[in-house]
Amino acid sequence: MVKGTETSEKIGTRRGIQSFDIGLSVLEAFVAANGPLTLTQLGETLGMPASKLHRYVSSLVSAGFLDQPRRSGAYDLGPRALAVGLAALNRNDFVNRAAAAMEDLVARTGVTGTMAVWGNYGPTLVRWERGTDALTTALGLGSVMDLFTSATGRIFAAYLPEGSVKAFLASGIGVASGAVGASEDFSSLDDMRSEIRRLGYACADGQYIPGLFAASAPVLNWQGDVEVAVTLVGRSKAVTDPEGEILPLLVETARNLSVLDPASSD
Incomplete structure (x- = not known):
């Protein structure tokens, strides 16, 4: 029973890390882009279905790392991303x-x-x-x-x-x-x-x-x-x-x- 619990925890940990990696990949795609991206464009960039990416993008929007400033449906980097970037720049000696x-x-x-x-x-x-x-x-x-x-x-x-x-x-x-x-x-x-x-x-x-x-x-x-x-x-x-x-x-x-x-x- 204990062994099964440990296995479940390991699987959960792996899934958590994978989700984090995908979220970082989404942010990196926006950093590399010259401008806003739609979900379709983001999916093409990352080689992932737009339907799968939607929940990651929604979470990043809720956290302020992404924003949807235009009616076109395109997303772009949000204020939290800017804050992190500025903090990193200020510490880059x-x-x-x-x-x-x-x-x-x-x-x-x-x-x-x-x-x-x-x-x-x-x-x-x-x-x-x-x-x-x-x-x-x-x-x-x-x-x-x-x-x-x-x-x-x-x-x-x-x-x-x-x-x-x-x-x-x-x-x-x-x-x-x-x-x-x-x-x-x-x-x-x-x-x-x-x-x-x-x-x-x-x-x-x-x-x-x-x-x-x-x-x-x-x-x-x-x-x-x-x-x-x-x-x-x-x-x-x-x-x-x-x-x-x-x-x-x-x-x-x-x-x-x-x-x-x-x-x-x-």
Whole structure:
């Protein structure tokens, strides 16, 4: 008798978990959609009958996670979903999370890592994690990186809003801070942005600092803008080899830290 009761409880638990999983799948479908979905469209997306999904959708509407704002019968994310999303965003500390991930990245690759954020004067280094190669360079915390020639700077040039980048270039602040060369040709900006966004990373093969090779990838926020540039720097071209081990690992790390996938940021 006890054995039968335990079996029933296990079945009930499994059913409860399955229902929760389906409910999460419904929410994920609305997150991925570009707009409201009808039950028919939701069923096609999830590969489930609309009749089966109706009770899940009704429960989510009752809980405030979904809403039905239009007479068309389509549903969309509700106020509770917005509240959860905003709470998660407020707790998403990009810099600290990236710092922890960079320590592991440097340990696994052996090359030096840096982190940069956008400051008043341009891309600014805020963390330096030395690898086993023990590089010697004049760069340090607080250094401002060049937008066009450094891998770090190129990430900001590509993944900040276009209007913000062009306004910064027009202001002359970058020339004064060293973020932009005095004779830099700004006409290359659009092509550079397109190429880096296509690749999902930026490289500098001994152009910014002779003898050093750097690769950088963006940590993107919910709007697709860069919050942190994570960069690896070394003496070997292996750092910038897309077919090697280091660059793909860097890109994967930045992607995992991002709210929005760099590959879909356009």
